[in-house]
Amino acid sequence: MEPPRALLFDVFGTCVDWRSSIIREGEALGRRLGLGTVDWAAVADAWRALYQPQMETVRSGARPWVTLDVLHREALDRVLADAGLQGVPESDRADFTLAWHRLDPWPDTVAGLHRLGQRFVVAPNSNGHIALMVNLSKRAGLRWDAILGAELARAYKPQPEVYLRGVEALGLVPSQVMMVAAHNVDLVAAAACGLRTAFVPRPTEHGAGQTTDLRPARPVDVVATDLGDLAGQLGA
Amino acid sequence: MEPPRALLFDVFGTCVDWRSSIIREGEALGRRLGLGTVDWAAVADAWRALYQPQMETVRSGARPWVTLDVLHREALDRVLADAGLQGVPESDRADFTLAWHRLDPWPDTVAGLHRLGQRFVVAPNSNGHIALMVNLSKRAGLRWDAILGAELARAYKPQPEVYLRGVEALGLVPSQVMMVAAHNVDLVAAAACGLRTAFVPRPTEHGAGQTTDLRPARPVDVVATDLGDLAGQLGA
Numbered sequence: 502m503e504p505p506r507a508l509l510f511d512v513f514g515t516c517v518d519w520r521s522s523i524i525r526e527g528e529a530l531g532r533r534l535g536l537g538t539v540d541w542a543a544v545a546d547a548w549r550a551l552y553q554p555q556m557e558t559v560r561s562g563a564r565p566w567v568t569l570d571v572l573h574r575e576a577l578d579r580v581l582a583d584a585g586l587q588g589v590p591e592s593d594r595a596d597f598t599l600a601w602h603r604l605d606p607w608p609d610t611v612a613g614l615h616r617l618g619q620r621f622v623v624a625p626n627s628n629g630h631i632a633l634m635v636n637l638s639k640r641a642g643l644r645w646d647a648i649l650g651a652e653l654a655r656a657y658k659p660q661p662e663v664y665l666r667g668v669e670a671l672g673l674v675p676s677q678v679m680m681v682a683a684h685n686v687d688l689v690a691a692a693a694c695g696l697r698t699a700f701v702p703r704p705t706e707h708g709a710g711q712t713t714d715l716r717p718a719r720p721v722d723v724v725a726t727d728l729g730d731l732a733g734q735l736g737a
Numbered sequence: 738m739e740p741p742r743a744l745l746f747d748v749f750g751t752c753v754d755w756r757s758s759i760i761r762e763g764e765a766l767g768r769r770l771g772l773g774t775v776d777w778a779a780v781a782d783a784w785r786a787l788y789q790p791q792m793e794t795v796r797s798g799a800r801p802w803v804t805l806d807v808l809h810r811e812a813l814d815r816v817l818a819d820a821g822l823q824g825v826p827e828s829d830r831a832d833f834t835l836a837w838h839r840l841d842p843w844p845d846t847v848a849g850l851h852r853l854g855q856r857f858v859v860a861p862n863s864n865g866h867i868a869l870m871v872n873l874s875k876r877a878g879l880r881w882d883a884i885l886g887a888e889l890a891r892a893y894k895p896q897p898e899v900y901l902r903g904v905e906a907l908g909l910v911p912s913q914v915m916m917v918a919a920h921n922v923d924l925v926a927a928a929a930c931g932l933r934t935a936f937v938p939r940p941t942e943h944g945a946g947q948t949t950d951l952r953p954a955r956p957v958d959v960v961a962t963d964l965g966d967l968a969g970q971l972g973a
Contacts, residue, residue, distance in 0.1 A: 636908070639858065672806075
């Protein structure tokens with residue numbers, strides 16, 4: 502097959518370990534506020550569990566497109582209430598919401614992306630907005646050629662316009678672009694738009710004992726163990 | 738003054754030497770097609786002279802937003818006709834239009850941007866579209882944190898929405914952002930939106946004997962001789 506010209510990346514879960522990072526930020530918040538024993542892993546999971554239902558309110562047209570900062574904050578208020586943490590002050594809620602701008606990369610991400618960027622155009626195609634992607638990437642050392650994704654399309658994956666707007670912005674056609682993700686739903690949607698697909702499983706994204714997204718649900722062009730392996734398989 | 742958080746850059750003229758690059762591409766085209774003696778500097782100047790009137794057709798609302806590839810190609814057909822070069826074939830016109838994706842940086846640009854990027858968020862705020870910026874930057878070695886500008890705003894500078902949409906995309910307010918440009922009209926428009934301004938004159942952008950944009954027309958926050966000097970003055 503002819504190599505792709507550009508690689509689009511899912512970020513939350515594929516490039517960064519959101520769960521460990523949110524737990525880390527929660528523990529710091531707990532220490533700062535003297536909150537005592539809190540199950541921050543449960544908080545992280547509950548927070549993330551609201552992600553798809555919230556985006557669905559945008560995808561369905563029930564509300565206009567808003568950034569993940571807005572969705573994350575609304576969800577956080579519900580999660581803290583459910584966890585009995587109503588006392589967390591406003592300024593700490595605002596800061597904790599921005600924990601999603603401070604997620605740590607998986608160990609292979611920085612070097613793998615660097616290698617891939619030597620050969621291909623690389624860009625996030627994330628549901629995170631531009632400011633979140635810029636802040637996260639600057640902090641984590643992720644180097645991109647552009648920031649594509651939800652904000653450019655004013656839609657949320659897996660809506661096809663997110664993939665197609667990213668491809669168009671690069672001046673390419675879908676078959677010249679490969680979507681890289683740890684999530685089957687993302688790759689199925691990308692493939693339906695004509696993009697090529699690379700599955701990079703992240704078997705501890707949801708912690709030990711994860712049972713989802715361990716292998717491709719549909720045929721993909723490449724399966725790689727991490728971004729370094731992907732670089733090797735793509736000749737980068 | 739508190740340092741800015743992000744720097745937005747004009748690109749054509751400020752970061753890259755479009756005129757010498759278009760002349761270089763024209764000369765290569767002339768050799769390839771055996772066109773004989775052609776004043777490629779005059780072609781470059783005539784091509785660029787159509788730039789503002791063309792963008793004005795978009796700014797005025799007379800036509801919907803289109804990319805510079807479209808505007809450059811329309812202008813090229815007029816310029817070639819005026820220069821008696823009607824015989825240049827379609828495929829060469831298409832390729833010559835993409836010369837604007839292959840512009841060379843000024844000698845200080847790559848190192849200066851690299852220094853500035855260590856301390857600040859850096860992004861182009863150009864009238865060039867995303868694909869053009871990605872291709873140009875990848876070839877020239879310009880590293881950005883995001884590609885902002887005309888395509889994101891679907892407007893052309895100096896329309897205020899281009900500056901304001903870029904600031905918004907970074908999650909900042911105008912006073913946290915500095916516009917860097919070699920053109921007074923760009924800085925006046927940025928300042929009117931509340932951005933800070935840095936003037937970096939490029940006294941040979943239009944060739945020897947340039948008489949415009951040699952010094953700031955209005956007060957600016959910084960005047961720098963090149964991007965390295967700008968980095969020094971901003972403590973980067």
